[in-house]
Amino acid sequence: MPKPRVIYWFRTDLRLHDSPALQAALDLEPECLWPIWCWDPHYVYRVRNGHNRWKFLLECQEDLSGSISKLNKNSRLFVIREGPQTLLPKLFKAWRSTHLVFEKDTDPYGRERDAEIIKLAKEAKVEVVIKYGRTLWDSDELVRFNGNKPTMTISQVQTAGGKIGDVPRPLPAPKSLPDPGSLEFDFEIDRPSHDPDVNHTQRQSEEKSYANLKGPKGGFEVPTMEELGLIAPTKKLVGGETEALKMLDRIVANEDYTATFEKPKTAPTAFDPAATTMLSPYHHFGALSVRELYWRVQDVIKKYKGTASKPPVSLIGQLQFRDMYFAAHASIGSVFGQTHGNSHCKFIPWHLRSKIDEKTGLATKEYIVNSEEAESWFKRWKFGITGFPWIDAVMRQLRTEGFIHHLARHSVACFLTRGGCYIDWERGAEVFEEWLLDHEPACNIGNWQWLSCTAFFSQFYRCYSPIAFPQKTDKNGDFVRHYVPELKDFPAKYIYEPWKAPIQDQRKAGCWIKGDGTAGVVDGLQTYPKPMFDFSTRREICIQGMKKAYDVGLNGADEKVKDGTWRELFDDAAEGPTKGSNDKEANKGMRTHVEWELNDSDIHFGEDRGDAEEVKSPKKAAAQKESGSSGGGKRKRQDSSGGSMDKFVTKSASGSKSKAKKK
DNA sequence: GGGTTGGTTGTGCAC
DNA sequence: CGTGCACAACCAACC
Numbered sequence: 001m002p003k004p005r006v007i008y009w010f011r012t013d014l015r016l017h018d019s020p021a022l023q024a025a026l027d028l029e030p031e032c033l034w035p036i037w038c039w040d041p042h043y044v045y046r047v048r049n050g051h052n053r054w055k056f057l058l059e060c061q062e063d064l065s066g067s068i069s070k071l072n073k074n075s076r077l078f079v080i081r082e083g084p085q086t087l088l089p090k091l092f093k094a095w096r097s098t099h100l101v102f103e104k105d106t107d108p109y110g111r112e113r114d115a116e117i118i119k120l121a122k123e124a125k126v127e128v129v130i131k132y133g134r135t136l137w138d139s140d141e142l143v144r145f146n147g148n149k150p151t152m153t154i155s156q157v158q159t160a161g162g163k164i165g166d167v168p169r170p171l172p173a174p175k176s177l178p179d180p181g182s183l184e185f186d187f188e189i190d191r192p193s194h195d196p197d198v199n200h201t202q203r204q205s206e207e208k209s210y211a212n213l214k215g216p217k218g219g220f221e222v223p224t225m226e227e228l229g230l231i232a233p234t235k236k237l238v239g240g241e242t243e244a245l246k247m248l249d250r251i252v253a254n255e256d257y258t259a260t261f262e263k264p265k266t267a268p269t270a271f272d273p274a275a276t277t278m279l280s281p282y283h284h285f286g287a288l289s290v291r292e293l294y295w296r297v298q299d300v301i302k303k304y305k306g307t308a309s310k311p312p313v314s315l316i317g318q319l320q321f322r323d324m325y326f327a328a329h330a331s332i333g334s335v336f337g338q339t340h341g342n343s344h345c346k347f348i349p350w351h352l353r354s355k356i357d358e359k360t361g362l363a364t365k366e367y368i369v370n371s372e373e374a375e376s377w378f379k380r381w382k383f384g385i386t387g388f389p390w391i392d393a394v395m396r397q398l399r400t401e402g403f404i405h406h407l408a409r410h411s412v413a414c415f416l417t418r419g420g421c422y423i424d425w426e427r428g429a430e431v432f433e434e435w436l437l438d439h440e441p442a443c444n445i446g447n448w449q450w451l452s453c454t455a456f457f458s459q460f461y462r463c464y465s466p467i468a469f470p471q472k473t474d475k476n477g478d479f480v481r482h483y484v485p486e487l488k489d490f491p492a493k494y495i496y497e498p499w500k501a502p503i504q505d506q507r508k509a510g511c512w513i514k515g516d517g518t519a520g521v522v523d524g525l526q527t528y529p530k531p532m533f534d535f536s537t538r539r540e541i542c543i544q545g546m547k548k549a550y551d552v553g554l555n556g557a558d559e560k561v562k563d564g565t566w567r568e569l570f571d572d573a574a575e576g577p578t579k580g581s582n583d584k585e586a587n588k589g590m591r592t593h594v595e596w597e598l599n600d601s602d603i604h605f606g607e608d609r610g611d612a613e614e615v616k617s618p619k620k621a622a623a624q625k626e627s628g629s630s631g632g633g634k635r636k637r638q639d640s641s642g643g644s645m646d647k648f649v650t651k652s653a654s655g656s657k658s659k660a661k662k663k
Numbered sequence: 664g665g666g667t668t669g670g671t672t673g674t675g676c677a678c
Numbered sequence: 679c680g681t682g683c684a685c686a687a688c689c690a691a692c693c
Contacts, residue, residue, distance in 0.1 A: 264672030311671085313671050410672075463673065465673080
């Protein structure tokens with residue numbers, strides 16, 4: 001019997017250690033093994049992917065490719081520039097492959113894609129081998145052992161996981177890899193449509209990755225940022241399995257840290273170094289196996305007997321939460337990511353709710369601007385110019401580094417939704433989706449539902465204060481001083497509420513508290529915005545709105561939510577959009593906004609609105625953005641708070657001019 | 664079936 | 679500066 005000819009399809013499993021799927025491929029004792037990556041246009045054009053995360057992916061791929069080559073100099077990660085649905089059937093034929101092996105994926109797109117690939121492989125008489133490897137337990141098994149219901153509490157995960165059995169010990173990395181077979185093929189590329197390209201705001205030049213199946217040099221190389229036309233990254237964290245394993249070594253070498261870790265006690269204001277492990281981006285791309293972490297931690301905990309921290313706050317607990325969200329997503333499917341049609345999600349009449357495609361019932365990439373005020377709050381939140389230094393520092397750190405502490409995520413999420421702006425959690429989730437290095441659909445959605453009190457968690461009267469909360473771990477405001485450098489010389493007393501500082505203190509600190517974040521330099525002094533609202537007033541309004549919405553008690557799958565007649569159950573006093581008797585009537589004449597069109601140029605609003613000189617055409621703004629970002633590598637430390645700072649700088653001159661004119 | 668209890672990670676004040 | 683407590687508008691799980 002001839003030996004198997006195996007295509008190993010890498011996706012979000014960019015590692016050699018503890019890969020059950022790769023092990024299964026090797027167990028076939030193949031004659032040849034092609035480690036490939038299909039450069040899928042779905043991710044290039046249709047999913048929000050920030051430039052920092054792209055760079056992190058490329059680093060993971062480069063590292064893996066190098067590791068493969070170390071085991072076999074004839075092999076590498078062969079990156080082929082085409083979507084798997086069209087590419088794989090052609091490859092099966094050209095390479096006469098007998099097997100396709102890959103790690104199981106559980107998110108809705110992954111499942112849909114894989115189901116199609118399985119069908120195509122069957123038609124080509126290629127055997128498909130799939131192993132789970134992304135979570136502690138197989139997500140479908142967790143659901144099954146949870147009575148076929150989504151896992152909505154951590155104890156459900158623990159119980160169901162306990163029934164499945166111990167988390168498997170990690171597998172060692174292979175010591176050798178077979179040669180790839182012939183790399184020749186004579187088929188043509190199926191070029192995808194570039195339109196719409198939701199990532200166009202991330203690019204500074206044309207996206208060229210589909211010019212040639214084998215890449216510009218013809219060697220199946222990992223694409224470059226230049227090939228993708230992407231702007232320069234600003235993140236510090238470097239991707240790759242090699243780096244991840246080094247970090248893990250350092251973490252477990254600190255046995256006290258590892259064994260007594262309690263997430264709620266780690267400081268969200270720590271940034272150099274961070275208080276948490278920073279491993280999540282590596283888990284996202286599969287550069288680090290969660291079971292590797294799990295067992296390395298367990299082996300340390302054993303030495304601590306009863307004194308180690310325990311789930312849910314321990315490191316092990318963090319991994320259990322990850323499994324909970326994965327299994328919930330696997331069970332609920334696409335509607336997990338939205339309120340509409342989701343029976344597990346409470347209905348709250350948020351501002352800026354998603355526009356729903358009437359045919360599919362799924363959220364489009366547009367949202368309804370029911371309130372210009374909420375829209376301006378959303379923009380100011382996204383770009384870190386709310387006037388609340390803690391919120392702004394976190395959002396700028398997110399944009400620059402692609403990473404913020406878990407509790408910082410809580411704080412800004414609470415602020416955007418139930419504890420400040422009363423804006424739909426789906427808006428916030430979209431921003432995190434774009435900017436987080438570790439963005440994991442299941443975890444991101446789950447945590448936004450948690451913080452907005454629409455699922456998993458419901459104690460809406462527990463509200464993060466943008467002033468008191470960071471003070472607990474950073475009295476001096478070092479975190480704010482770093483990421484909001486306008487305020488670096490403010491007295492600690494006013495660092496979280498600079499609007500309270502006397503004028504002479506503001507002058508001494510070299511920064512006026514003035515305007516809405518677009519004023520720039522005024523009378524030779526830097527400015528930082530006034531708070532966009534009074535927090536305690538907004539907190540009260542939001543809590544009343546939440547109480548009302550909880551009393552009404554609708555979930556996303558209720559008919560009244562679907563047909564818009566939920567409005568009849570709310571009065572105008574309730575926070576949120578309540579005008580009209582149904583969505584059709586209420587949304588008449590309401591403008592919509594495409595979320596991914598919200599970019600830097602949108603922060604020009606507020607006090608300057610209506611000033612003809614200040615209104616930029618989109619083209620002009622894009623050009624300005626390019627010139628602002630091109631100097632990214634040379635940017636001084638002062639500007640490390642990211643792209644939005646470029647806007648401050650750009651805006652400064654015109655801002656002061658406009659001020660002068662008004663005078 | 665109703666009361667109790669616990670829930671990864673709040674705040675503000677007293678001591 | 680740390681710990682304890684009242685506050686209190688929640689829901690789910692459990693007895």
